[in-house]
Amino acid sequence: MQQAKRVEMALEMALAEAAGPRSPPLLAAALRYALFPGGHRIRPQIVLSVARACGDANPEGADAAAAAIELLHSASLIHDDLPAFDDAGTRRGKPSVHVQFGEPIAVLAGDALIILAYETLGRGFATDPRQLGQLVSIVSRAVGAPGGIVAGQAWESETAIPLVDYQRAKTGALFAGATLAGAAAAGWDPEPWRALGEAIGEAYQVADDLRDLLCSAEELGKPVGQDERRARPNAATQLGIGGAKTRLTALADLAADSIPACPGAEELRAVIRAQTRQLFPSQLAQFAA
Amino acid sequence: MQQAKRVEMALEMALAEAAGPRSPPLLAAALRYALFPGGHRIRPQIVLSVARACGDANPEGADAAAAAIELLHSASLIHDDLPAFDDAGTRRGKPSVHVQFGEPIAVLAGDALIILAYETLGRGFATDPRQLGQLVSIVSRAVGAPGGIVAGQAWESETAIPLVDYQRAKTGALFAGATLAGAAAAGWDPEPWRALGEAIGEAYQVADDLRDLLCSAEELGKPVGQDERRARPNAATQLGIGGAKTRLTALADLAADSIPACPGAEELRAVIRAQTRQLFPSQLAQFAA
Numbered sequence: 001m002q003q004a005k006r007v008e009m010a011l012e013m014a015l016a017e018a019a020g021p022r023s024p025p026l027l028a029a030a031l032r033y034a035l036f037p038g039g040h041r042i043r044p045q046i047v048l049s050v051a052r053a054c055g056d057a058n059p060e061g062a063d064a065a066a067a068a069i070e071l072l073h074s075a076s077l078i079h080d081d082l083p084a085f086d087d088a089g090t091r092r093g094k095p096s097v098h099v100q101f102g103e104p105i106a107v108l109a110g111d112a113l114i115i116l117a118y119e120t121l122g123r124g125f126a127t128d129p130r131q132l133g134q135l136v137s138i139v140s141r142a143v144g145a146p147g148g149i150v151a152g153q154a155w156e157s158e159t160a161i162p163l164v165d166y167q168r169a170k171t172g173a174l175f176a177g178a179t180l181a182g183a184a185a186a187g188w189d190p191e192p193w194r195a196l197g198e199a200i201g202e203a204y205q206v207a208d209d210l211r212d213l214l215c216s217a218e219e220l221g222k223p224v225g226q227d228e229r230r231a232r233p234n235a236a237t238q239l240g241i242g243g244a245k246t247r248l249t250a251l252a253d254l255a256a257d258s259i260p261a262c263p264g265a266e267e268l269r270a271v272i273r274a275q276t277r278q279l280f281p282s283q284l285a286q287f288a289a
Numbered sequence: 290m291q292q293a294k295r296v297e298m299a300l301e302m303a304l305a306e307a308a309g310p311r312s313p314p315l316l317a318a319a320l321r322y323a324l325f326p327g328g329h330r331i332r333p334q335i336v337l338s339v340a341r342a343c344g345d346a347n348p349e350g351a352d353a354a355a356a357a358i359e360l361l362h363s364a365s366l367i368h369d370d371l372p373a374f375d376d377a378g379t380r381r382g383k384p385s386v387h388v389q390f391g392e393p394i395a396v397l398a399g400d401a402l403i404i405l406a407y408e409t410l411g412r413g414f415a416t417d418p419r420q421l422g423q424l425v426s427i428v429s430r431a432v433g434a435p436g437g438i439v440a441g442q443a444w445e446s447e448t449a450i451p452l453v454d455y456q457r458a459k460t461g462a463l464f465a466g467a468t469l470a471g472a473a474a475a476g477w478d479p480e481p482w483r484a485l486g487e488a489i490g491e492a493y494q495v496a497d498d499l500r501d502l503l504c505s506a507e508e509l510g511k512p513v514g515q516d517e518r519r520a521r522p523n524a525a526t527q528l529g530i531g532g533a534k535t536r537l538t539a540l541a542d543l544a545a546d547s548i549p550a551c552p553g554a555e556e557l558r559a560v561i562r563a564q565t566r567q568l569f570p571s572q573l574a575q576f577a578a
Contacts, residue, residue, distance in 0.1 A: 022454075023435035027443035031434070079400065084392035101446075103373035107396065108443045111368065114400060115433035118407045122425035129418040132425070136411035144404035145320070146312035154316035154397045157390075165311075 003052075006059075007044045010067035011035055014120040018112060030101045030109040031116075034074050039092055042275060043178045044070040046200065049271050050182025050193060053264035057187045058131070064124020065135055065181040068117040072143045073174060075113035078106050080153065086226055093221035114143075134184045142177025149174050156232060163233050167205055168198070175201030188262070195258040200276065203251035207279035209235040210244050215281050252276035292341075296333045299356035300324055303409040307401060319390040319398040320405075323363050328381055331564060332467045333359040335489065338560050339471025339482060342553035346476045347420070353413020354424055354470040357406040361432050362463060364402035367395050369442065375515055382510035403432075423473045431466025438463050445521060452522050456494055457487070464490030477551070484547040489565065492540035496568035498524040499533050504570055541565035 015035065019028040044066035051062035081088040081096040082103065088096050098106035117139065125132035145151045152170025155161050176197030180190035211220060212227050213236045227234040236244040255276060256269050304324065308317040333355035340351035370377040370385040371392065377385050387395035406428065414421035434440045441459025444450050465486030469479035500509060501516050502525045516523040525533040544565060545558050 018434040020435060024440055024443040024447055026446050027434055027440060075400075079396055082396065084396060105443060105446050107368055107371065107373060108439050108446075110400070111364075111403060112434045112439045112443075114403050115429050115437070115439065118425055119429035119433060122422050122429065126422055129422045132421050133411050133415050133418045136407055136421070136425070140404050140408035140411065144408060145307040145316055145401045146309060148404070150397050150401045150404065151313055151316060154313040154394060154401075157315050157394050158313055 003048050007041050010063040014067045018116050026105050030097055030105045034078055034097050043073050046178040047182040050179050051186040053262045053268035054183050054186035054188045055263055061124050062185040064120050065185040068121050069178050071113045071117040075110040076149050078110040088223050091222050138180045139177055142173045171205040172198045172201030192260040199251050199255035203276050206235045206244050206248045211281045292337050296330050299352040303356045307405050315394050319386055319394050323367055323386050332362050335467040336471040339468050340475040342551045342557035343472050343475035343477045344552055350413050351474040353409050354474040357410050358467050360402045360406040364399040365438050367399040377512050380511050427469045428466055431462045460494040461487045461490030481549040488540050488544035492565050495524045495533050495537045500570045
């Protein structure tokens with residue numbers, strides 16, 4: 001099956017009961033609204049690409065891991081958009097979840113997606129529960145405290161933000177979680193895959209910072225200029241547009257070079273190169289060619 | 290070790306890293322603030338009491354399950370107290386988490402506690418991962434959609450609230466999760482333990498409804514009269530004070546009678562009787578003697 005389709009089907013399966021007829025209707029609708037149609041699905045695609053490069057010995061587990069990573073990402077988007085955080089009225093070109101369904105349902109939808117991520121892992125690794133412990137640990141470190149995306153978000157409430165900890169937690173951790181989860185789901189030692197995830201994560205953060213500075217809200221489907229408005233660190237402001245572009249190119253190379261030896265290393269390298277190229281905002285496409 | 294001390298130690302262990310020196314300081318402080326000092330710790334006590342009645346073959350797992358249930362309960366309290374929900378300024382006699390630490394940290398602390406609950410299960414069942422799948426499933430059903438506490442809370446956003454689904458999800462599900470988790474952690478088939486958890490859960494809900502109607506805010510350490518203000522179903526309003534008291538007594542008997550055959554059934558029955566007696570608000574103590 002085509003990889004993009006595997007991601008959509010894994011998400012559909014994950015939602016079947018949680019957003020099914022027994023669920024409170026508004027909550028169920030909000031869960032579907034937050035997940036479909038998706039963005040680039042870059043994180044779950046990374047999970048499946050890495051699992052494939054490692055031989056994909058347990059495709060059901062890899063699908064569950066991919067879905068879990070995307071569910072956790074979506075949960076963080078819903079909560080980040082809340083009035084107490086970014087107060088973002090739009091996301092992926094449509095009203096954000098709290099605008100569409102109200103704040104209580106938005107908070108609960110985020111909570112439900114976090115829970116569903118773990119439930120999905122539990123189902124996906126029911127036949128090999130030894131791996132389940134590894135996956136629970138990987139995703140918890142990627143999203144929780146002290147070093148995951150929740151912690152990354154929490155650094156924004158501090159008066160002094162330690163830049164490296166902040167960026168690694170806010171973006172890098174979940175990308176590292178994606179590469180580790182893909183390797184672990186295929187039965188490989190996950191730790192050697194961390195460098196790849198962190199390089200992609202930092203590339204993604206630099207690209208996001210560039211877009212925040214350069215793109216129009218219409219092009220992005222969400223508000224821009226948020227970093228300056230919120231006094232958050234922004235790589236493109238710190239390094240300058242040219243410096244950020246140089247860094248992005250270097251990170252794309254670093255990512256491609258950090259793929260551990262595995263059966264599908266060469267194919268994966270091509271995938272990673274293609275994915276990092278997509279990170280360049282359209283104004284910068286000429287640099288990325 | 291004394292059971293109450295086991296609960297506190299399990300929670301301390303769970304928090305060690307998440308609220309440790311590498312965590313963002315405000316988030317770390319909020320996690321500790323939300324967990325300590327605790328309330329009656331009735332849910333984790335039930336986990337350990339059931340595990341003990343079943344022989345407590347895996348005390349480390351039972352401790353992890355008890356901690357996970359309490360972490361999830363605390364997460365739900367933090368989010369329930371938010372301005373978009375109950376807008377409660379106090380909890381356990383002190384300012385609620387969002388009043389003390391701000392709304393962003395309160396949302397994130399709730400998220401972090403949900404994640405930490407699963408991470409704690411992962412650690413506690415590292416030596417017997419087969420059980421981990423069972424525990425992940427039990428707690429996910431207790432707290433997620435379609436039938437857990439998140440769903441229970443979401444029913445409050447619907448115009449028509451199906452009373453049985455609502456009450457079972459909002460309170461009963463986590464108590465059922467506690468009895469099931471205790472049995473599963475000790476290696477027993479969990480399903481026969483559901484009736485006990487649901488009876489305790491309904492008793493707890495009726496008692497809470499009575500307290501909301503009868504007690505002072507000072508006595509409770511949180512706002513009262515919330516159900517009427519929020520037009521939420523309240524058993525004491527529906528059944529009358531006398532009817533609710535009769536129902537509470539019947540549920541206490543039902544709970545004691547629904548304990549499955551197990552080595553420590555008699556001792557557990559005494560524990561459950563003592564715990565349900567504690568549910569009676571002080572104004573009703575004379576009925577509960």
